[in-house]
Amino acid sequence: MAELILKNESFILKRTLSYAKEHNYLEKAATLEEAWRVSINGLSQALLTALNIYNDVPELDADENYLLNEITAFGILEARRHRYRGVNLETFLGLMIYYRQAYLDLVLGSDLSQPTKDKYSLFVIRFFDHIELGFIKEWTSENKDELIEQLQNTNQIVTNEKQKYLTIYESIPTPIIIFNQDNTLDNLNFSAVEFLQGTARPGADYYSQNKVRQGIEVFPWLIEEFNTFIAGNNVTSKIEKEINLNENGLTTISIIFKRMLDISEKFKGTVVIITDITKRKQMEAAMSKLDRLNLVGEMAASIGHEIRNPMTTVRGFLQILMDKNDYVKDRDAFELMIEELDRANAIITEFISLAKNKMVELKPQNLNSIIIKLLPLIQANAMAQEKNIKIATENIPDLLLDEKEIRQLIINLIYNGLESMSSGGEITIRTYTENGNGVLSIKDQGHGIKPEILEKLGTPFLTTKEDGTGLGLAVCYGIALRHNANINIKTSETGTTFMVNFPISKSI
Numbered sequence: 001m002a003e004l005i006l007k008n009e010s011f012i013l014k015r016t017l018s019y020a021k022e023h024n025y026l027e028k029a030a031t032l033e034e035a036w037r038v039s040i041n042g043l044s045q046a047l048l049t050a051l052n053i054y055n056d057v058p059e060l061d062a063d064e065n066y067l068l069n070e071i072t073a074f075g076i077l078e079a080r081r082h083r084y085r086g087v088n089l090e091t092f093l094g095l096m097i098y099y100r101q102a103y104l105d106l107v108l109g110s111d112l113s114q115p116t117k118d119k120y121s122l123f124v125i126r127f128f129d130h131i132e133l134g135f136i137k138e139w140t141s142e143n144k145d146e147l148i149e150q151l152q153n154t155n156q157i158v159t160n161e162k163q164k165y166l167t168i169y170e171s172i173p174t175p176i177i178i179f180n181q182d183n184t185l186d187n188l189n190f191s192a193v194e195f196l197q198g199t200a201r202p203g204a205d206y207y208s209q210n211k212v213r214q215g216i217e218v219f220p221w222l223i224e225e226f227n228t229f230i231a232g233n234n235v236t237s238k239i240e241k242e243i244n245l246n247e248n249g250l251t252t253i254s255i256i257f258k259r260m261l262d263i264s265e266k267f268k269g270t271v272v273i274i275t276d277i278t279k280r281k282q283m284e285a286a287m288s289k290l291d292r293l294n295l296v297g298e299m300a301a302s303i304g305h306e307i308r309n310p311m312t313t314v315r316g317f318l319q320i321l322m323d324k325n326d327y328v329k330d331r332d333a334f335e336l337m338i339e340e341l342d343r344a345n346a347i348i349t350e351f352i353s354l355a356k357n358k359m360v361e362l363k364p365q366n367l368n369s370i371i372i373k374l375l376p377l378i379q380a381n382a383m384a385q386e387k388n389i390k391i392a393t394e395n396i397p398d399l400l401l402d403e404k405e406i407r408q409l410i411i412n413l414i415y416n417g418l419e420s421m422s423s424g425g426e427i428t429i430r431t432y433t434e435n436g437n438g439v440l441s442i443k444d445q446g447h448g449i450k451p452e453i454l455e456k457l458g459t460p461f462l463t464t465k466e467d468g469t470g471l472g473l474a475v476c477y478g479i480a481l482r483h484n485a486n487i488n489i490k491t492s493e494t495g496t497t498f499m500v501n502f503p504i505s506k507s508i
Contacts, residue, residue, distance in 0.1 A: 001120045002051050004110055005044050005103075012102045013040050019098035025091070026262065043099060046074045050127055057122050060129060071127055075134020089139045093132060100128040175274040177219075181267050183230060185214045195274060196245070222255070222272070229257040230270070240277070252278045308348050315341045360482050365401040367431055367440060367502070368393045374407060378414055386423040389414075393431040396438045399502045401483065409479045412472040413442045413498050420446030420496070437501040449491045476500075 005012075013036060020026050020036075050058060050071050058071065079092065103124045107117055169176070175192035179185060196219075216226045221243045229237050237257045242250045254275040260268040315338055321327050322334035371393065382389045410429075417427045421444055430441040480487050480500055488499045 001107075001112075001116075001123070002048050004106065004112070005048060008106055009037075009040060009044065012044070012106060013037055015102035015105050016040065016099055019101060020095065023094075023098065025095050025098070039099075042078070043103075046071065046131075047103070047124070047127055051123070054123075057119065058126050058130060060126065060133075069130060071130035072134040072137070075131035076138045077134075078131070079135040079138035089135065092135060096128060096132060096135070100124060103128075177272040177274070179216070179270045179272070181269050183215055183226075183270070185216075185218065186269060192274065195276070225255065226257065226270075226272070235259050235261065250278075251276060252281045308345060311341055311345055311348075315345075360402040360405060362400040362402055362483070364398040365403055365406070366398050367396060367401065367406070367438060370401070370403055370406050371410065371429060371431070374410055378411070381415070382418060382427065385418055387418055387421055388424075388426040390426055390428045392428060394433070396431050396433050397504055399438045400505050401502070405479045405482065409476050409500065410440070410442070412476050413500075416472060417442060417444030417446065417496070417498075420444050433504070434501075436504055438504055440500040440502070441497055443495060443497040445495045448493050449489070449496055454489065454491060 013033075017026075017033070017036060053070060104121055107120050107124060110117065112120070169187075170190045172189060173191055175189065175195040177185070177188045177192050216223050219226075221241070225239055225241070235258065239255050240252065241255060242252050244250055254277050256271075256273040256275075258271045258273070260271060262268055318334055318338050318341070322331055322338075327334065371391070375389070375391070379389050414427055414429070418425075421427075425445040427445075428441075428443040430439075430443070432439050432441070476498075477487060483502060485500055485502045488501065490497045490499070
C-alpha cells in the first residue's frame with residue numbers, strides 16, 4: 001500500500017482536481033496546482049505514517065482520546081491552518097470527501113488482490129474519518145472571542161501578504177498592465193505609468209478611490225494586437241512593434257500577452273508585459289554591420305594583395321609598350337588603361353584597409369594636431385568646390401590613435417560631406433569631450449540621409465554616387481572599430497553630423 005501511494009502521487013492529484021472541478025470546489029480553493037500538490041503530499045505522508053503505526057484498520061473507539069491519536073492530531077493541525085486562512089468547515093469537509101475518493105480510486109484500480117483491496121479501502125476510509133473528527137474538534141473548541149481574534153490575525157496576515165506582493169509588483173522595472181476578465185483595465189505598475197509618460201506614485205492606481213473602468217482604448221497603439229490575442233486560443237503570445245510615444249521618435253517594444261487562468265482553466269484576465277528593446281535592436285544592427293565589415297575585411301586580407309600584384313605587372317608592361325614607336329598612335333588608349341588600373345588599385349587599397357586584423361599603431365596623439373596638419377589639404381579641396389571649412393576645436397586630452405588611420409577617417413568623412421552640399425555650403429569640424437569620450441564631430445549642410453540608406457550606412461559597396469565605390473564609410477567604420485570607437489549619426493533635411501566617440505584612456 002505504501003509503495004502504491006509513493007508511485008502514484010500524480011494520479012491522486014489529477015483525480016482530486018477532477019472531482020473538485022466537477023463539483024465547483026475550485027472556486028473556493030487554491031488557484032495554483034502546486035498548492036494542491038502540497039496538500040496531497042501532506043495527506044500521503046500522514047497516511048504512510050498511519051500505515052507504519054497500525055497493523056490493522058484504525059477503527060474508531062468511543063473511549064479513545066483523539067487528542068493523542070496521530071491521525072486526528074494531523075486533522076486538527078490542518079483544520080487550524082485552513083481556518084486561519086478563512087476556509088469554512090463545510091467547504092473543508094466537502095473537499096476531504098473527494099480527497100478520500102481519490103485515494104480509494106487508487107486502491108480499487110490497483111492490481112492488489114481483492115482481500116487486500118478491501119482491507120486498504122477500509123483503512124483509507126477510517127483514516128479520513130479520524131481526520132474529520134480532528135476537523136470538528138478544532139472548529140468547535142474555541143469560543144467567539146478567540147475566533148474573532150484569530151480572524152483579526154488572519155486578516156492582518158492577508159494584508160501583509162498583499163502589501164508584500166504589491167510592493168514587488170510596483171518595484172518591477174518592466175512595465176506591466178493587468179486587464180480583468182471583461183477586458184477592462186485593472187491595474188498598471190509604476191514602470192508602466194512612467195513608460196507611458198504619465199506621472200504617479202507607486203501604488204497610486206491600486207489605492208485609487210475613484211477607479212475609472214477603462215478598456216484597451218486607452219492604449220490605441222495596442223488595440224489591434226490585444227483584440228487579436230483575446231480572439232485567439234493561445235495562452236501566451238509575443239510580438240515586437242514600433243510605436244511613437246513622444247517627440248524622441250520611434251521606440252521598439254516587445255509585448256507579451258498572457259492569459260491569467262485558474263487551475264480549472266477559467267479566464268481571469270490578461271497580463272501585458274512591455275519591454276523597451278530599442279537599444280537592443282540598435283546594438284544588433286551595429287553588430288550585424290560589424291559582422292559584414294569583418295567578412296569583407298577577411299576577404300580583403302585574403303585576396304587584395306594577390307589581385308594588386310598582377311595589376312602592377314600589367315601596368316609596368318603598358319608603360320613600356322606605350323613608349324615604343326609602334327604604339328605612338330595608341331598612346332591615349334594606353335594612358336586610359338593605366339589610369340583605370342590606378343583607379344582599380346586605389347579601390348583595392350581601400351578594400352584592404354577594411355581588414356579586421358589590420359595592424360594599427362596606437363599611441364598618444366592629439367586629435368586637434370592631426371586636424372591642423374590636414375587643414376591646408378582639406379581647405380584647398382573645399383575652395384576648389386566653392387565650399388567652406390569651419391574649425392571649432394576645444395581642448396581635449398590625448399587619445400590612443402593611429403595617425404595615418406585617423407587622417408584617412410577625417411578625409412573620408414569631410415569629402416563625403418563636401419560631395420553632399422551645393423556651392424556655398426559649409427563643413428564644421430568640432431572636437432570636444434562628452435561622457436568620458438573624446439568626440440570628433442563633422443557636420444555638413446547637405447540634404448540629409450534617407451532613412452532606408454541610413455540603416456545600411458557603412459555597408460561595403462553601398463553608394464549613392466554614380467562613380468562611388470561604396471567603401472569610404474565602410475573604411476571609417478573599420479577604423480573606428482580598431483580604435484574601440486563608435487560612430488553616431490544625426491541627420492535631417494538641413495544636414496548630417498557624424499560623431500566619432502573615442503574612449504579617453506586613463507593610462508595616458
